[in-house]
Amino acid sequence: MAQISDQNPENHPQEHAAPSDSTAASADVSVPGASAGIPSPLPEETEALPAHLQELTERARSYVEAASSANTRRAYASDWKHFTAWCRRQNFAPLPPDPHVVGLYITACASGTVDRGGKPASVATIERRLSSLAWNYAQRGGARLDRKDRAIATVLAGIRNKHAAPPRQKEALTPEDLIAMLETLDRKNLRGLRDRAMLLIGFAGGLRRSELTGLDLGRDQTEDGRGWIEILDKGLLVTLRGKTGWREVEIGRGSSDATCPAVALETWIRFSRIEKGPLFRRVRRQGKDVGPDRLHDQEVARLVKKAALAAGVCGDLGEADRAGKFAGHSLRAGLASSAEVEERYVQKQLGHASAEMTRKYQRRRDRFRVNLTKAAGL
Template sequence: MQDSLQDYLNYLSVERGLAKNTLESYGRDLRQFLSYLKEKKNLDLQATTQATVIGYLLLLQARGKATATLSRNLAAIKSYYHFLAREGMIERDPTINLDAPKQEKRLPRVLSVQDVEHLLEQPDLKNPVGVRDRAMLEVLYATGLRVSELVSLKINDLNLEMSYIRCFGKGSKERIVPLGSVATKYVKIYLEHARKFLASSPYEDTLFLNHHGKGLTRQGFWKIIKKYAENLDIAIEITPHTLRHSFATHLLENGADLRSVQEMLGHADISTTQVYTHLTKDRIKEVYEKAHPRAK
């Protein structure tokens, strides 16, 4: 089973070009499923039935796993068995008629423009780390990048003359995103006055560096933004994704069209982007109810 799993992960990496994080997630979920088959059920891949898969999902549910986790596991298992059937490693696909559980759509939490400004002003620009942090926060809010995309940026991905960046999203898909004048300004300051104090090698091409002179990790950036968020009197929890949500919502509130926001966010399906239209509609209703004399 482990050999077939490695073949499958190689297929996802080479032929479908899935990102490293996605591969790790699929691998982790499928190893746990294969362990369940072998240790709990004493089954192999050929003997797995639809009931076996459902039983595994029910076990995850009983352990308190969220609906999103169940859906992710089922997606990984279905894709794996589809690959096995296509390659002739199994005679039938036991997941062929299984549908993912419906997920309740939760609206993302966003910051007001004023709260974003307060957050961006937190880093101390008197030291290189503070300059780096300000540049990172400005880039994140200016572009709506995912954190994994932010920490993966290379110096050559910047075009500061034209104020845009190139990034690689899910499935290693390339996209070009405008950077904006303010973010461009702080990135220039970081490159000219701060990055040299963090770099441990002149050959390191990652844009944003940690105190060891290497590229920051997602976890490292998460700690940075949490540190600054603690200084603010804001009711909602601020995570790196909060700035991505705020980026999209503020664009739509100010007249950007949905298709352009989809392109900038790197969403494959516009339905993923449409969640932000609910937020802007709620905002319009809130403004109306506060301002119109006959709203209530």
């Protein structure tokens, strides 16, 4: 193993730590009953309550926040801010919910007239914003937003018919692509060691980027952790809190130390001198030391994109086209497309509730393995 250099010869973009919930709070408008950027159904005024009930109320409020992930809370706050800013410009009142106002808003989103010089929002973005509005209205009490009202439902149906398009999937990385990407990382500095471990664990575990950066070194070590990792003789056991509850992901050791996720992780832990807390953190001061802050999950997408471009993956395309093909999902899609095992094992590894969802990640699967035309006698 080469010695770790205190100097990092590369010019790296500023890495971002995962924002606290207070970051999401600043994205919300001032609305009575809003707390930490997300409205709470619990009363804000607790001074009049007995001390034991004040404590219960505060604890209940923390459970309200825990009901959704930090990413979801940021999205809810951002979408509400987007909607209310548009309402102010149009002299509309965002409260109480008015289906006609919301119908005009999603029309503006689809036509790209919400912001000056803005681009039309995709159908998926419009549907997400509509869901965010419905959630925000429900949490703020009073009347709820009726998404089945004709002023909303009919407009949304027309938007889907006119603007819906097949999803643009990110490129799936092959094992050969991943190995080439690993070769672009410097093994002599902390950032390179960390990035090797992230790429290998993200690929072999089929992890979402938030699952990867949400890992702690051990169980119950941080409040914002989404799981932890155990190093065993035969590989890594990752325990994750996902969308459907807790699940375990087994990552076996590789056939070579150079491509083994466990070896890469052990090396990163040893040289970073991390003893507890977030597993993947910012590397500060030009690679001289490791900070305490957890990496933001967007750093996974940046890492995949940068390493893929440096390795010349999809080199027959222009740089702009190549850059748009890679993201954090390229790791999950790469495992699903490359692992030559029964589909049910891939489904379990990715944490999918259905085999159909897993097939969406299998970019190079044999789509005509079952030929119903011949089976029907033609």
